Amino acid sequence: MAFRSHVLVCAGTGCVSCGSFDLGSAIEREIARKGLAAEVQVLRTGCQGFCAAGPVLIVQPDEVFYCGLKTSDVAVLVEEHLLKGRPVAKLMYKPAATHAPIPTLSQIPFFAKQRLVVLRNRGLIDPEQIGDYVARDGYLALAKALSEMTAEQILQEIKLSGLRGRGGGGFPAGIKWATCRQAAIHRGVDPVIVCNADEGDPGAFMDRSIIESDPHAVIEGMVIGARAIGAKQGFVYIRHEYPIARERLAKALDQAREYGLLGTGILGTAFDFDIGVVQGAGAFVCGESTALMASLEGKVGEPRAKYIHTVEYGYKNQPTNLNNVETWANVPLIIHRGAAWFTSMGTGDVSDNPWNGSSGTKVFSLVGKVNNTGLIEVPMGISLREIIFDIGGGIPNNRKFKAVQTGGPSGGCLPETHLDMPVDFDSLTAAGSMMGSGGMIVMDDQTCMVDVARYFISFLTEESCGKCTPCREGLRCSLDVLTRITEGKGEEADLALLDEMGGVMQDTCLCALGTSAPNPVVSTVRYFRDEYVAHIRDHTCPAGVCKALITYSIDQATCDGCHACVTACPNGAITGQVKYPHLLDQGLCIKCGACLDACKRDAVLRA
Amino acid sequence: MPRLTIDDLKQLRDRTASTLALRAGVSRARVTVHMGTCGIAAGARDVMAALLAAIEQQGLTDVVVTTSGCAGLCSREPMATVEVRSEAPVKYVNLTPEKMAQVVRQHIVGGNAVMDIALAAGCETTG
Numbered sequence: 001m002a003f004r005s006h007v008l009v010c011a012g013t014g015c016v017s018c019g020s021f022d023l024g025s026a027i028e029r030e031i032a033r034k035g036l037a038a039e040v041q042v043l044r045t046g047c048q049g050f051c052a053a054g055p056v057l058i059v060q061p062d063e064v065f066y067c068g069l070k071t072s073d074v075a076v077l078v079e080e081h082l083l084k085g086r087p088v089a090k091l092m093y094k095p096a097a098t099h100a101p102i103p104t105l106s107q108i109p110f111f112a113k114q115r116l117v118v119l120r121n122r123g124l125i126d127p128e129q130i131g132d133y134v135a136r137d138g139y140l141a142l143a144k145a146l147s148e149m150t151a152e153q154i155l156q157e158i159k160l161s162g163l164r165g166r167g168g169g170g171f172p173a174g175i176k177w178a179t180c181r182q183a184a185i186h187r188g189v190d191p192v193i194v195c196n197a198d199e200g201d202p203g204a205f206m207d208r209s210i211i212e213s214d215p216h217a218v219i220e221g222m223v224i225g226a227r228a229i230g231a232k233q234g235f236v237y238i239r240h241e242y243p244i245a246r247e248r249l250a251k252a253l254d255q256a257r258e259y260g261l262l263g264t265g266i267l268g269t270a271f272d273f274d275i276g277v278v279q280g281a282g283a284f285v286c287g288e289s290t291a292l293m294a295s296l297e298g299k300v301g302e303p304r305a306k307y308i309h310t311v312e313y314g315y316k317n318q319p320t321n322l323n324n325v326e327t328w329a330n331v332p333l334i335i336h337r338g339a340a341w342f343t344s345m346g347t348g349d350v351s352d353n354p355w356n357g358s359s360g361t362k363v364f365s366l367v368g369k370v371n372n373t374g375l376i377e378v379p380m381g382i383s384l385r386e387i388i389f390d391i392g393g394g395i396p397n398n399r400k401f402k403a404v405q406t407g408g409p410s411g412g413c414l415p416e417t418h419l420d421m422p423v424d425f426d427s428l429t430a431a432g433s434m435m436g437s438g439g440m441i442v443m444d445d446q447t448c449m450v451d452v453a454r455y456f457i458s459f460l461t462e463e464s465c466g467k468c469t470p471c472r473e474g475l476r477c478s479l480d481v482l483t484r485i486t487e488g489k490g491e492e493a494d495l496a497l498l499d500e501m502g503g504v505m506q507d508t509c510l511c512a513l514g515t516s517a518p519n520p521v522v523s524t525v526r527y528f529r530d531e532y533v534a535h536i537r538d539h540t541c542p543a544g545v546c547k548a549l550i551t552y553s554i555d556q557a558t559c560d561g562c563h564a565c566v567t568a569c570p571n572g573a574i575t576g577q578v579k580y581p582h583l584l585d586q587g588l589c590i591k592c593g594a595c596l597d598a599c600k601r602d603a604v605l606r607a
Numbered sequence: 608m609p610r611l612t613i614d615d616l617k618q619l620r621d622r623t624a625s626t627l628a629l630r631a632g633v634s635r636a637r638v639t640v641h642m643g644t645c646g647i648a649a650g651a652r653d654v655m656a657a658l659l660a661a662i663e664q665q666g667l668t669d670v671v672v673t674t675s676g677c678a679g680l681c682s683r684e685p686m687a688t689v690e691v692r693s694e695a696p697v698k699y700v701n702l703t704p705e706k707m708a709q710v711v712r713q714h715i716v717g718g719n720a721v722m723d724i725a726l727a728a729g730c731e732t733t734g
Contacts, residue, residue: 004659004672006630035652039659061632061671084642085674124631134616135623143613260610268612 003041005082007031008058008123012047012212013205013244015054019071020044023055026071030078040082046213046248048123050110051374053093058123063104065111066091095393096371110372113391115345115379117361118329122213127248130255133216139261141332145224146269149335154228155181158331160339162350162359167196167287167324168410168436170425172354176321180311181229183319187312191231191319194296195222195328197238197245198280198287201408202459204439206363207325209375211238211245214329215252219275221331223262226273229321234273237292239280249277284409284463288511289322291465302465303511324437326363346380347424358424362435368405368442371396378423385419388442399444402543403527407436409456410516412523413449432523434516448545449528450535454482456520460513471514474505478521487548490536495525544606547591551607554595556581559603568598625668634671636691636715641684643677649684650703657704658687661711670715683726689714698726 009015009024021044028042050056053067064087066077073091080086092101093108105111116122125132133139145154159174184191195218199207211218222234238246253275256262264272278296285291286301293315295301314320334342343350348357358380364387367373371393378387384404388394395401403413412433414421421427425435443452461475478501481494502518509515525532534540541549554565554574559581566574566582573589576582581603584595596604611619628634640646640655655674662670678686683700689710690696697720699710706724713721720728 002626002629002659002663002668004655008630039655060630061634062673063632083674084644084647084676085639086676124627131619131623132627134620135627137620137624139616140620143616147613258610260612265610267616268610 003039005040005062006060007040007042007082008045008048008060009042010046010048010054010056010123011044011244012051012209013242014047014051015056016244018054020055020057023057023069023071023074026074027057027078030074031082034078034083036078036082043126044128045123045125046127047209047375049114049119049209049375050093050372052372053374058105059087060124062087063106065093065103065105065108067093096396097394109390110374110376110393113378113382113386114376115361116377117333117345118210118217118326118363119213119375119377120333121217122209125214127213127215128251130216130252130259133214137336138216138332139220139267141336142220142223142261143267145227145335146267146271151181151228151230154224154335157335157339158228159354160351161334161342162339162346162354162357163327163330163334163342164354164358164425165324166326166330166362166437168407168434170358170435173323173327174354176311176323177225177229179309180319180321183312184230187319189318190233191229191321192315193222193226193229193231193234194292194315194320194322195234195236195275195325196287196289196292196322197236197242197325198292199239199242199325199437200284200287200463201437201439203365203367203441204408204437205365206375206438208242208245210325210329210363211242211249215245215249216256217329217332218249218325219252219256219262221328222275223266223273224331224335225321225323225328227271231321232273234275235296235315236275236277237280237286237296238277239286240282246277246279253277283465284459285465285511285513288513290511292322293320300465302467303513305510326438330360347422348426358426362423362438364438364440366392366440366442368440369395369399369444369447370442380424381422383420383422384414387423387440388419392442395442395444399446401442402445402447403443403449403452405433405441405443405452405520406439407434407519408439409460410434410512410519411436411439412519413443413452413527414523415527432519432526434519446543446545448486448541448543449524449531450482450486450541451543451545453521453524454479454486457482457517460517464513468508468510468514470505470508471510471517474501474509474514475517477501478518482521485532485535486541486546488535488539488546490532492536494536495529495532498525540607550591551586552584552589552591552593552595553605553607554582554584555603555605558601560601562601564598564600565595565604568594570594629668629671632671633669634692635669636689637671637673638715639673639675639688639690641676641678641686641688642674643681643684645677645681646684646686651685653704654685654687654702654707657707658711661708665711665716667711667715680726686726689720691715691718695728696730697728699724700726 056067089101163173164170286295290303291301343359346359350357363377405413466472561579685702
């Protein structure tokens with residue numbers, strides 16, 4: 001008996017951490033109690049994208065989106081919507097500006113402005129049921145590749161699509177694949193393909209969500225790639241910190257093997273290919289391709305010189321083609337719908353040369369000081385303004401936009417003047433940032449750009465493998481300088497010193513972790529130099545973040561002695577009699593800002 | 608689960624595609640069973656069960672079934688509205704499980720609204 005209604009409960013890691021597994025079970029129990037079990041099916045899907053509002057679910061075919069759910073909402077939801085067909089307004093999404101509920105996906109700007117290609121199945125399929133993937137045309141691209149195309153034709157299609165690496169390098173996939181295949185033929189050695197699911201950038205979770213929502217898209221892409229390159233063996237290198245993704249991937253691989261879509265004699269042809277999964281062990285540097293391959297071989301994750309290309313000598317010295325999760329997930333659609341369809345999205349003209357544009361879409365994790373944080377997919381060429389204000393819903397608490405950081409620790413910060421810039425590989429690089437793997441961090445006027453630079457350098461200092469001196473020592477020294485600046489001990493010569501060290505690192509570091517490490521510093525100095533000068537020369541932090549440079553005090557004229565700050569202060573730094581102006585002891589103050597938040601009279605000053 | 612050949616894969620897709628399409632709201636016809644308290648008291652749940660059974664029996668894969676609140680005419684419950692794409696919606700009243708099955712056969716499959724058990728064709732004006 002077909003179900004008349006589907007309740008699609010998000011079971012991506014974000015919503016799971018807010019209790020969506022329990023929510024789903026509660027809904028199932030209530031549905032059974034109301035006698036609806038034969039009519040309404042409850043499914044757990046991967047991340048539906050709107051992570052700020054979790055736990056979320058969608059009721060289809062009504063397309064109604066519910067968010068911020070608790071188990072106490074279940075009874076009302078089942079009775080009112082599932083039984084009586086009256087969508088429940090109080091459980092719907094309400095934008096911060098208007099508080100008016102918006103019922104359906106296509107009306108909510110966060111969803112309406114996205115273009116789902118890689119994420120086409122999210123929220124619609126159960127990622128642990130291969131049947132759902134097949135019902136949405138899954139593995140048809142593989143069937144076409146195996147029965148109607150030669151390896152060269154597959155390579156040509158990928159080249160013509162202009163697909164560029166989605167892990168940060170933006171290198172044309174078609175060229176990489178072809179080079180790997182040629183090297184294998186020339187050396188008479190089997191090639192290997194690898195999927196990079198290490199995703200080390202802080203704040204990035206695109207690859208995690210792709211694997212959690214639609215693991216077969218990645219698997220199908222890899223099988224097609226293996227066919228094109230001539231590989232019999234493939235690996236997914238997935239970071240240790242992604243347990244749900246690892247589990248879903250393992251189940252998907254098992255189901256694919258059962259169906260004969262992986263392993264020996266794929267789809268009844270003579271093509272053999274299988275995929276092994278290897279876990280990372282918590283090192284950011286292992287997202288770098290040569291370090292990843294070392295780790296894959298069981299060695300310590302350290303990079304090596306890049307003049308030996310891994311497409312010729314990679315994993316165990318075999319020609320190795322490594323691509324990011326999102327890159328692989330684009331492959332089935334390119335083969336199924338054609339390169340021309342793919343290039344109809346994006347910027348530039350990749351018909352002759354994939355380097356001349358950015359075709360297709362990009363998945364971003366939109367986080368930071370923005371109302372609608374979550375996972376989005378947009379066509380290349382959309383502006384930063386549309387992403388941050390239309391999809392993201394703008395800056396919370398009526399604060400002012402200050403900067404957006406893209407590309408993780410290898411990227412840079414872009415200010416307000418760049419909001420109308422198209423988002424694509426080359427525009428971002430020209431502006432001093434980079435696409436990176438898709439992390440996008442929005443910052444408001446309470447973010448200190450010097451502190452942002454210090455944060456990224458501190459992260460990289462911890463993650464540097466230590467093999468090459470410019471990275472190991474350059475990062476440690478840059479961190480010292482930036483920390484001094486945030487403590488009010490900066491010197492006039494510091495900016496020149498950071499610039500010089502950055503230059504040396506860009507020229508001489510062994511891998512991209514080191515060569516791109518200066519980027520956050522360079523871009524913040526370029527666009528926010530005034531802030532650095534304020535820290536160094538004036539010993540102030542305009543954003544009010546750097547603790548050593550801010551002082552809290554209580555305005556004796558405005559304070560009416562309501563005592564709220566005394567209750568809020570965790571360190572007993574404020575004293576005073578009720579109804580008399582209070583006093584803040586600088587010696588006990590830990591600069592946490594709790595008093596400022598608690599005061600309703602604007603009597604707490606921060607300078 | 609036996610290993611698939613390319614033909615097996617295509618047939619599996621053809622068999623199951625409509626379920627996923629329905630899940631996404633793609634359909635040729637939509638039947639709304641009115642489930643206000645009045646409707647439920649008058650037997651709308653049995654009418655719903657009969658509707659779903661008839662759809663399964665007829666092997667229909669392009670019909671969306673949904674519920675809504677009370678349509679306003681409580682004395683004629685159970686009621687259901689049938690909307691076939693590009694035709695006016697038809698409101699059926701005083702339904703029983705047998706009449707619901709008849710509507711599925713004659714209207715949704717056969718293409719002819721069963722006017723003698725219908726209230727009216729067309730929508731009420733609003734606003």
